Amino acid sequence: MRRTKDTEDAVHKLDRRTFLDLLGLSGLGLAIGPGCVRGDAGRGPDEEGEALSNGSRPASAFSLRTRLTVDYGVPFPLVSAGMAFVSLPPLVAAVSNAGGIGVLGSATEPPAVVEARIRATKALTSGVFGVDFIVATGPTGAFVTQDHIDVCIAEAVPLVIFHWNAPEVAWVDALHAAEAKVWVQVGSVAAARHAVAVGADGIIAQGSQAGGHTRAASRTKPLVRAIRRQVDPALLLAAGGIADGAGVVRALWHGADGVVVGTRLVASTEAYAHPDYKARLVAAGAGATAVQTFFGPEWPDQRQRVLRNRVVRRWAGRESRIPDPPPPPATIGTTVLFPGVLDVPYEMPKFSAIVPTPDTVGDLEEMDMPAGSESVLSIASVKPAAEIVAEMMTEAQDILDVLATGVLEADVLGAEPSDGDAHDDDSDHRASAD
Template identity: 30%
Template sequence: MKNRITALFGTEHPVIQAGMVWASGWRLASAASNSGILGLIGAGSMYPEVLREHIRKCHKATDKPFGVNVPLLYPDIEQLMDIIVEEGVKIVFTSAGNPKTWTSFLKEKGITVVHVVSSVKFALKAEEAGVDAVVAEGFEAGGHNGREETTTFTLIPMVKERITVPLIAAGGIATGRGMLAAMVLGADGVQVGSRFVASTEASSHDNFKQRVVEAGDGDTRLTLKELAPVRLLRNKFYEEVQELYGRGASAEELKTLLGRGRAKRGMFEGDLEEGELEIGQVAGLIRDIKPVAEIVRDILTEFDLVKKGLCQLAN
């Protein structure tokens, strides 16, 4: 399938593997790119020199386009951006911050820039900042979310009405049916995160992958809105957060409970009780752990089958 997204990134298909913390290392990104979609390295959980190592290994593992996702609130953001330029990365997705801060710098270096937003307001600000495309992510998504709590399939058509740059849908998309639905609503492509957590190549811990596969309807919750809204699987840590809420805890008390390294402990080290287990609502549709190439093939095959069925229905 060729469209504005495949033309922008030089990929075969308008699908992006999300750059997730503790899951999206060079193995996942290169496998995604080798499967004809855009793979992203998630810089949010990497020290600068670790990111450099992952970029270099990704260059060796694929000759296809890949990119890096950079949360703009990262404390060593200047070092990350310098490394991205030095190592010849051609595509950068930014999130969690003001796109005006780095978009011009990156574009002057010949880098394609995409920004992740959770509202029409921020989509317009991203376009004004000069980004090449926008990811509109609904609050079904895993990990850190926008405060608006707008669902993906409500957000996509609203953003589509207001921007002219290519639009990528994210949040709650893990299947070909979801991909087709998002594109019918106006998306030019989709970004898939949670499904790739449960892949062979993801760097997330096997315990976490298995917990994702076991998740069902209602097993995730959006919480910690006073700090930064995050969607988590319910576990002992989540219940401790709820107990604090029940006692009317302050933001400072919540921050003390959260501490440092909760996400790493859960998703990377496999502590299913004390760790943060960030995943989207769509985990309830994920049934198995398999190689990236198979996941991509499943999504595209279902997309084509459902699209053909709808065409027949229309006739």
């Protein structure tokens, strides 16, 4: 990551307000002056040499070299979320080629489709990538089976991620025997403990401001801190509300070894999302998302944070009042499942959980569009994933360079920007132990 002279000059010219703006913390009245910012573990920059002993700090307190970058051999501590329907090979490869770790979103794809996606990804990148599976059961059966695991082993996938529930121990053992790493995404300290117990090599702490399906009862920062202090996994990543360099720095400072980015990458050129979905992310402001449970005859009654459109404004928080059968229209559009492999036409029922893709035709005011409450505030345009990664990492390093000068008196990284969604039913900021 080469910085230009303009960037160098900008770093040295940052005043108090500009710096707080970068962090998303302007208006908090925090003091800046000679001094040192303390991290979560209370270590100062003179103690950075101990960083990799427990993975709780960057390898250098003021660099982007972390346990994630060291152990996985990647330049940047950034992982793309394995988003269902959206994270297909072009996006995965773009993130990996840009220096992060791209992740395929398998959703409900059959093993043969997952195999095709893996092979397509390999054709586009030689970088590290992963596959994400939902450990759950829907009306059509289990979303991940032993056959899916066998495909990952046969294709020598270096990283497999599980979320919603912990994977079977036999799956973890088989993947480890094939020299694959296993991560588990969690929303609580208890779930993190269980994931470590079944053999997870890494934990993704997903906070309540994250887009899409979530079980988190607390926001990202307190959840990361609680898991680091109470579980201290070998590798810990933060997910939820991270869409710019300031979010990256906050996550690292509070104990994460890297970040998982979802919503920001939906608004990328390569993401397999409907153009209008991407445009709505760009246009979204404070209070643009809500948590609901009504989307999903394909996977019923699951908590999910989405953009507020007509159907969300009508029914979010009023799920118990939805009649059976639901109100018209009975169908909201058509789409194609497993595009590029099986190309199965699909008629989308009312409240479908299938997100709009370029193949979707219908009224997006009736559709499920996952989005993070804080991340949408950082999206100004749709651009290539490589540019998004580069901008986030450059901004993060610029902020770390300022921190390295010792100009801050207060731990400004202890605060979080407002996402405008405090009225949502998941606004509890406590780290859950459940």
